[in-house]
Amino acid sequence: MNYTEKVMDHFMSPRNVGKLDTYNAIGEVGNASCGDIIKLYVQIDENNIIADISFQTFGCGAAIATSSMTTEMVKGKHIDEALKITKDQVAEELGGLPANKMHCSNLAADALHKAIKDYKAKNGIV
Amino acid sequence: MEKRIYLDNSATTPVRPEVLEAVYPFLTEHGGNPSSRHKEGRIAKTAFENAREQVAHAINCQTKEIIFTSCATEANNSVLKGYLSGLRGKVVKNHIITTAVEHPSVFATAKALEKDGYEVTFLPVDKFGRIDLELLKSSIKENTGLISVMMVNNETGNIYPVKEIGKIASEKGVLFHIDAVQAIGKVPVDVKEIGCDFLTLTAHKFYGLKGAGVLFVKWGKWTAPFITGGHQEKNRRAGTENVVGVVGLGKAIELAVSEQAEESERLRKLRDHFEKRVLEEIPYTRIVGDPDGRVSFISNISFRFIEGEAILLKLDYEGIAVSTGSACSSGNLEPSHVVTAMKIDPEESHSSIRFSLGRSTTLEDMEYTVEKLKNIIQQLRSFSPVYDKFITQNQKESDRRVQ
Numbered sequence: 001m002n003y004t005e006k007v008m009d010h011f012m013s014p015r016n017v018g019k020l021d022t023y024n025a026i027g028e029v030g031n032a033s034c035g036d037i038i039k040l041y042v043q044i045d046e047n048n049i050i051a052d053i054s055f056q057t058f059g060c061g062a063a064i065a066t067s068s069m070t071t072e073m074v075k076g077k078h079i080d081e082a083l084k085i086t087k088d089q090v091a092e093e094l095g096g097l098p099a100n101k102m103h104c105s106n107l108a109a110d111a112l113h114k115a116i117k118d119y120k121a122k123n124g125i126v
Numbered sequence: 127m128e129k130r131i132y133l134d135n136s137a138t139t140p141v142r143p144e145v146l147e148a149v150y151p152f153l154t155e156h157g158g159n160p161s162s163r164h165k166e167g168r169i170a171k172t173a174f175e176n177a178r179e180q181v182a183h184a185i186n187c188q189t190k191e192i193i194f195t196s197c198a199t200e201a202n203n204s205v206l207k208g209y210l211s212g213l214r215g216k217v218v219k220n221h222i223i224t225t226a227v228e229h230p231s232v233f234a235t236a237k238a239l240e241k242d243g244y245e246v247t248f249l250p251v252d253k254f255g256r257i258d259l260e261l262l263k264s265s266i267k268e269n270t271g272l273i274s275v276m277m278v279n280n281e282t283g284n285i286y287p288v289k290e291i292g293k294i295a296s297e298k299g300v301l302f303h304i305d306a307v308q309a310i311g312k313v314p315v316d317v318k319e320i321g322c323d324f325l326t327l328t329a330h331k332f333y334g335l336k337g338a339g340v341l342f343v344k345w346g347k348w349t350a351p352f353i354t355g356g357h358q359e360k361n362r363r364a365g366t367e368n369v370v371g372v373v374g375l376g377k378a379i380e381l382a383v384s385e386q387a388e389e390s391e392r393l394r395k396l397r398d399h400f401e402k403r404v405l406e407e408i409p410y411t412r413i414v415g416d417p418d419g420r421v422s423f424i425s426n427i428s429f430r431f432i433e434g435e436a437i438l439l440k441l442d443y444e445g446i447a448v449s450t451g452s453a454c455s456s457g458n459l460e461p462s463h464v465v466t467a468m469k470i471d472p473e474e475s476h477s478s479i480r481f482s483l484g485r486s487t488t489l490e491d492m493e494y495t496v497e498k499l500k501n502i503i504q505q506l507r508s509f510s511p512v513y514d515k516f517i518t519q520n521q522k523e524s525d526r527r528v529q
Contacts, residue, residue, distance in 0.1 A: 003439075008439075011436075011439060012440075012443060014509070017508070017509040018508065018509050019514065028511070032471075032472050032473035032476070032512065033472035033473070035433055035461070035476040036433070037511050037512060038511075039511040055509070056509045056510060056511035056514055057509060057510070057511065058431065058432065058433060058473075058510045058511055058512045058513075059433050059436070060433050060434075060435035060436055061435055061436055061439045063433070064436060
């Protein structure tokens with residue numbers, strides 16, 4: 001299966017790239033030996049809304065596209081809402097991913113969950 | 127049509143006009159079966175046997191030593207599996223020696239044989255991808271039946287010392303198979319001079335058609351049929367002859383061999399210029415392979431901190447076709463076994479791109495590719511967490527030094 005038009009769009013013009021100037025949560029997953037590392041920078045406001053989010057990704061087209069898509073899907077959302085977003089939903093938003101990319105390159109949702117859980121623990125939010 | 131720069135000639139080459147011209151009559155008016163006794167059959171037979179002579183002349187062997195196959199994968203499988211299965215029930219020379227950097231058609235076949243109970247030695251390589259001949263020599267045992275080493279590596283372009291291996295093999299009385307798929311038209315291939323027992327080729331790597339391969343078998347070495355059926359190929363490989371593919375192969379090999387020296391030199395200049403610019407103008411890049419023993423048609427370069435498929439897709443968008451042995455573009459997620467065998471860092475092993483030059487490649491193509499690469503690499507690194515970490519660490523270290 002080839003990449004969908006939407007995957008290619010997010011890959012060629014990724015949204016929310018780089019490192020935010022100010023952020024209060026980070027989530028990183030993956031490792032170099034499997035070929036994908038995704039790091040999310042998140043700014044969560046006093047109402048627990050994701051005010052801003054950005055990503056850095058080392059990885060293939062799918063890894064970059066899913067990172068970009070994930071940031072777009074959760075920006076402006078309450079962290080509890082954001083926690084409900086799954087990898088499958090990210091892939092679905094992109095019109096699907098090749099089967100072999102689902103497991104290894106679709107890690108941005110994991111990185112997001114990690115960032116939010118860390119933030120909650122740090123700030124004593126249950 | 128949009129302008130494309132095709133730098134993936136080691137994957138396959140387009141059919142050249144002379145080949146098309148040679149095969150055209152056999153796609154149109156001459157459709158006979160070479161085994162038929164009528165005129166149509168005789169025309170096909172004559173053309174088919176003429177191609178056999180062209181191949182024999184190109185690699186310096188007898189015509190009866192040429193067996194046409196459907197591709198090199200078939201030929202490689204046939205040598206490894208067929209040779210060994212021919213030993214069943216006899217004094218068992220059930221040990222094969224090969225390398226850790228073979229093409230999958232040999233590498234995976236050897237792995238499968240290992241699973242079936244045969245003994246296989248995969249010779250390791252150093253960081254440049256070179257094998258150690260002393261180690262090869264000392265790996266030969268009483269039960270070693272076959273050595274299989276490629277002539278030119280498909281990912282790095284490394285040239286392996288097949289002549290020296292041929293000498294060792296014949297001294298020890300071991301059969302020697304060469305996968306020469308990437309060698310034709312790139313280096314001289316002379317089976318007499320090399321002294322090998324088996325050698326495999328495929329037409330589509332030198333501007334012939336897909337679906338036509340060659341297995342050279344030294345006369346008298348192996349007579350068992352590896353595909354049973356009709357009498358074709360002296361009862362060794364049954365099946366109606368692929369007249370179109372083989373006629374094209376004959377023409378293609380004739381041209382590739384006659385142009386080899388000049389074309390190698392032309393592409394060496396382009397390749398060296400390209401590499402010089404890339405290494406000078408894009409930081410953290412490196413040649414993957416043996417800088418002193420490569421064909422001039424391949425340039426494998428690693429671009430640290432980014433993954434190869436991302437580079438491939440961006441280049442493709444800019445009209446440039448390349449390939450990556452790495453992982454993510456080729457369906458499996460591991461870095462290539464060739465790069466892994468060279469013990470390159472996992473992170474860097476995902477970052478290599480193979481540029482394989484060919485007849486259509488011009489200096490302008492290579493200049494254009496460098497310019498596009500500069501932007502693409504910079505852009506992808508700008509959001510690479512690995513690059514960010516590396517730069518931040520470097521910054522900290524230099525700050526410490528200043529203090």
